Amino acid sequence: MRRLRSLLLCSVLGLGAVGLAGGSAGAATFRWANDGDVNAMDPATRQETVQLSFLSNIYEPLARRKADLTLEPALATSWEQISPTVWRFKLRQGVKWQDGSPFTADDVLFSLKRIQEPTSSLRAPMSVVKEARKVDDDTVDFETVAPDPIFPQEQTNLLIMSKAWCEAHNATVPAIIGKDDNYALHNAMGTGPYRLVSREPDRKTVVERNTGWWDKPVGNADRVELLVIASAPTRVAALLSGEVDMVYAVPPQDMARIRQTDGLQILQTPELRTIFLGLNQYRTELPSSDIKGKNPFKDQRVRRAVQLAIDEQAIASKVMLGLGRPTNIMWGPGVNGYNAALDVRPKPDPAEAKKLLADAGYPNGFKVTLDCPNDRYVMDEQICTAIVPMLARIGIKIDLNAQTKTKFFTKILGPNYDTDFYMLGWTPSTYDAHNVLFTILGTRDGKRGEVNSAGYSNPELDTLTEKIGVEANQTRRNDMIRQTIKIMQNDVGYIPLHQQVIVWATRKNVQVVQPADNFFPYRFIEVK
Known part of the structure; x- marks a missing residue:
């Protein structure tokens, strides 16, 4: 409990500092508290919403979900079915990894192979793929074992990793959480709107805006801090006192109290x-x-x-x-x-x-x-x-x-x-x-x-x-x-x-998108 209080005190001091330094409408720090942590920084290690949701702010798929959950291009600009069993994806040109290196078709082929490794926990969505072929640096063909009418829908959790980065850090094969270890479990380097700044498992994980992102953010959150506060009363108290901007999960018994508190709101869907x-x-x-x-x-x-x-x-x-x-x-x-x-x-x-x-x-x-x-x-x-x-x-x-x-x-x-x-x-x-x-x-x-x-x-x-x-x-x-x-x-x-x-609870000066799949895309956060 003493450690939690210390953590929350640090959060209060940090929030005040940001309020003075980041008062412009164009930049903000957003803090939110969850009852559990992200399991790992490697997107191939677990089919779990909290993990995939968090990592999709750093890594990106070929096709992503919009705020209304409809499909839209991401690292691919378009796709078409050129035969009953072959889908062709045209890759977005000019995309850079967060280390400045170029994104290419080799990264897509590598990520597919990596996710199909026996140690990966996301093999199922891509098990329909018989072979992936590089047509050129900006085009990839996926051949499925049989016709797959919803293949583009299955791309949204294939988060693409850098082939060169994984090879340089001996992380070409996913590690099994709790049994093995590698660099990718604790570090991340993607093409997405945010980059990993610091990672303290079961305590605090921080990301900051990727200024080299190929797309334009909708919101203004330059820095997002995820705090792990397992105790429901402590988590709610952090929101009520202004130490955090949002909490999830919200205990049902506290919903009425939060609704009745000035400056706070309940979001539920x-x-x-x-x-x-x-x-x-x-x-x-x-x-x-x-x-x-x-x-x-x-x-x-x-x-x-x-x-x-x-x-x-x-x-x-x-x-x-x-x-x-x-x-x-x-x-x-x-x-x-x-x-x-x-x-x-x-x-x-x-x-x-x-x-x-x-x-x-x-x-x-x-x-x-x-x-x-x-x-x-x-x-x-x-x-x-x-x-x-x-x-x-x-x-x-x-x-x-x-x-x-x-x-x-x-x-x-x-x-x-x-x-x-x-x-x-x-x-x-x-x-x-x-x-x-x-x-x-x-x-x-x-x-x-x-x-x-x-x-x-x-x-x-x-x-x-x-x-x-x-x-x-x-x-x-x-x-x-x-x-x-x-x-x-x-x-x-x-x-x-x-x-x-x-059920999420936020401060009223915060706007977030709450999709029905319970993902939390940071690119939509707006702090007023």
């Missing part, structure tokens, strides 16, 4: 992210369970019992104070393939859940560990805490393992997949159901199912996913997506919980 439970169906025995010799979660009746024991409406209304929308689909409104008619959760039924457990051979229930982050999603630990007594009512005794997202992601995601039962959230980067089907629901095979920590597998769903990936007719495509929803709901392969609401 429905998010594309779906929060869900994963139940390990891959292991022959759950290490954290008292059932030996078999895995209860392999039985569909047990998974259905878990679903029927959970009162999601109570979680959304009482725990999240209305900041959750209950769902029974792994993707929500705003994602192509969402089907409102099928989005109906079964009513909680503890009696039926107990019967299902008894029929499956577990009349007395069993013990299992639930892995949960405590600094990533809206009320994440509180949600998991609420689930514990709900499952206890049917005899499933939960050992709750709530931890920081850095430890949580390292544990449950690949290559470890070390979890029996967990809560996770996912925003499809393409805003299309295929991303969820391929990345989370598909059988793990080294490319597909990269974030399928549950080890769920259904060959019929895999076949439909492959067909959806190449089908250009939208009607036929959505009909197949509808079939996958029914398969998932019948299998209870995962248990969707809700789509959460994004």
Whole structure:
């Protein structure tokens, strides 16, 4: 706590200094506080919104999202499909890396190869690429293994890195967070609107405007400081006292107080992210369970019992104070393939859940560990805490393992997949159901199912996913997506919980863009 107070005091003094030195309308320092940190500076190490959002201010893709989430050119000025399986991208000329060297097609080919390495956690979006070819310094062709109608949409998280910079720092292959180490985990050098100035993990990360950026910023933030303040009361206090300009996440119980404070405002919008439970169906025995010799979660009746024991409406209304929308689909409104008619959760039924457990051979229930982050999603630990007594009512005794997202992601995601039962959230980067089907629901095979920590597998769903990936007719495509929803709901392969609401709180002299994908593009920040 003393360290936090010292940090916040430094922030206050720094803010005052900026107010005197940077009072012109054309320049400003912006400080914001988050409950968790960016995991690493390497964009190929984790498919996680906070990390990719932060790094997209330093690194850039070929195509990026505008404020309204529509696609627009970035490091590529245009693209076209020159054959059913070949997409041609014309690269932007005159772009410089932040060290002054030129951006070329070699960097694109290198970044693709790097992201396809076994140690990368972003292989899935680019797994459709059979080969990338350099036509000239400003043109790249991507050949896909099959026709891919949404290939440009899949480019937005392919953040391009400098081939020469990675080679010079022995970082040509991504390091696995928590196991390996390299220069790119702690340093960054991109083409984007901001450059990394300083990095203090779990404390403070600072970026400043890249004056050599090829594009023109919309906002006026010359310097952005990200402060990590894990304590919700301390984070809110920092906003109320003027020590920071914005906080995320905002505790639901503090929203009314912030709204009633002069000079502050609440920003909230429905998010594309779906929060869900994963139940390990891959292991022959759950290490954290008292059932030996078999895995209860392999039985569909047990998974259905878990679903029927959970009162999601109570979680959304009482725990999240209305900041959750209950769902029974792994993707929500705003994602192509969402089907409102099928989005109906079964009513909680503890009696039926107990019967299902008894029929499956577990009349007395069993013990299992639930892995949960405590600094990533809206009320994440509180949600998991609420689930514990709900499952206890049917005899499933939960050992709750709530931890920081850095430890949580390292544990449950690949290559470890070390979890029996967990809560996770996912925003499809393409805003299309295929991303969820391929990345989370598909059988793990080294490319597909990269974030399928549950080890769920259904060959019929895999076949439909492959067909959806190449089908250009939208009607036929959505009909197949509808079939996958029914398969998932019948299998209870995962248990969707809700789509959460994004809640930020800012000072009223600040203007920011709050996209539904929960990215935070610094180039739009305006401090008045």
